[in-house]
Amino acid sequence: MTAPLDVPGSAAEAQPESVLAGAGKAIQGRSLTRIAWLRLRRDKVALGGGVVVVLLILVAIFSGPIISVFGHDPLEFHQDAIDQSTLLPQGSFGNMGSEYLLGVEPVNGRDIFSRIVAGAWISLLIGFLATLVSVVIGTVLGVVAGYFGGWVDQVIGRIMDVFLAFPLLVFAIALAGVVPDKGFGLEGNGLRIAMLIFIIGFFSWPSIGRIVRGQTLSLREREFVDAARSLGARHGYILFREVLPNLLAPILVYATLLIPTNILFEASLSFLGVGINPPTPTWGGMLSEAVRFYTLPHFVLFPGLAIFITVLAFNLFGDGLRDAFDPRAH
Template sequence: MTAPLDVSGASAQVPPEPTLSGADRAVQGRSLTRIAWMRLRRDKIALAGGITVLLLILMAIFATPIINLFGQDPLEFNQDAIDPNTLLPLGAYGGMGAEHLLGVEPVNGRDIFSRIVAGAGISLLIGFLATIVSVLIGTVMGVVAGYFGGWVDQIIGRIMDVFLAFPLLVFAIALVGVMPNEGFGLEGNGLRIAMLIFIIGFFSWPSIGRIVRGQTLSLREREFVDAARSLGARNGYILFREILPNLMAPILVYATLLIPANILFEAALSFLGVGINPPTPTWGGMLSEAVRFYTLPHFVIFPGLAIFITVLAFNLFGDGLRDAFDPRAH
């Protein structure tokens, strides 16, 4: 009779499982967001644009402490920095120095650096909020038109054509020009900011609406939509749980490209004198005031450079996002 096998002690130890490496290791799945981030990290120009955008947002949020630390009250008249005979800034290069980093304005002597920092908050606020309004309206209209098609698509398409053919700049000038000083519980520049956000956002939604409509037309024919429909999913579930999450990437990219256009539009209205009321600083308003003093280049260069850097940074970052989310990119 055979003796029982002793499995106790060192002989009972289970040998370790072999570790897989190289080609034997399972391939780890990666989400679209992770793939886009890996592509974006390789695009140094887009990263530089994104960092610049982040710095501009931080400057707008912390405008007050930045002004207190490096500048002066943007509304304060510094007559001691102005020549009483010529009404031009004292000193070289428009009065630039330790006290006024970018010089002062002629006649009134207001600090240019402080006014540019303060104006960033208004420009970015209008640009961001107007973009949110246009993205919300455009996304809803585009998804509904693309998903349901038929007469719904025809009606929404004609509405888009009417808005795209509308002379937005002329309408904005006319509406803001006759706007009262009080209304809707707001007054002064608060009412003007709300009106600019409404005009820019409400009348610029068809451009993003067309993009969302085209993407929805493609997504509604995909297999996962057919599978959800075959399982009895309602239209609301398919729109908000299946189609809309797949539209977030193109919506994000186009919103990034739409913000600088809205900032430029606000600057153009302020330049034409129908934007924010002075003396509240805006970049467009500063350019409008600088036209009278064409012999002082610093008065024109610095607010113009602020607009140029902001628009360029958003465009570079938006182009990088578009390439990063493009599934055909290598």
């Protein structure tokens, strides 16, 4: 049997025009950030969490105008909304209505909506800045430990173990009780906020430090690092130009997951009475005051929902970022 002859112009013959069609089009590469965004865009739950996070940040930034339009001064008493015989809010559901969107607090009649909005910036400020402190310290020490190894890794590793075993909540309660009203050029709640940022950020860095160390141990054995060494690159160049850019994705993901943890910790300290001094509104402080009025569910519900929604939104967004930047998840 003989092979069939290729007839010019037949389907069996590959035409040059069809082979070269589209050859002039440049192949566009996609960066890791572009690929991660395409993956994240398909995750509707994570995008929803990100939208809520952005809205919370905007509420915290523009809390003043929002309160002036939709609420009242968060420190102002409204005795006209309180039944003087029972010291409870007049009307149903804590006097919830058009004048007071979420009702008022018992006894003093302060606007709950305004206090929740005003407390948002404190929770987010402490959460973000404490996370920034943790990320900076943990990244620096984690990269140094993972890259150099040896006795450097051993020393930093033992320091991490000590910090991880430290009773952070007990230390925060003890330190808050001895902090003076003035110090380091700060006073009042300004000093309290700085103290909480220091305690939460400085003592929680080992968690991200261990993750960065593990990633650095893997990256230092990669081909691009060996190539940089063979070309005579110094340690500083390799760390800042080769290793750190490849750590940005895991650092960003873990920072997003660490923010709600820090927000919860601040709310816990305020609930225990060792956080921000009253009458400055905080979500944890509002929950602490609401414990005495268990017959008024709205007094507990709204600040609790604010904490729940904030933590859930950050966690959903962080999980989506982790899946988007992890190539093994797809």
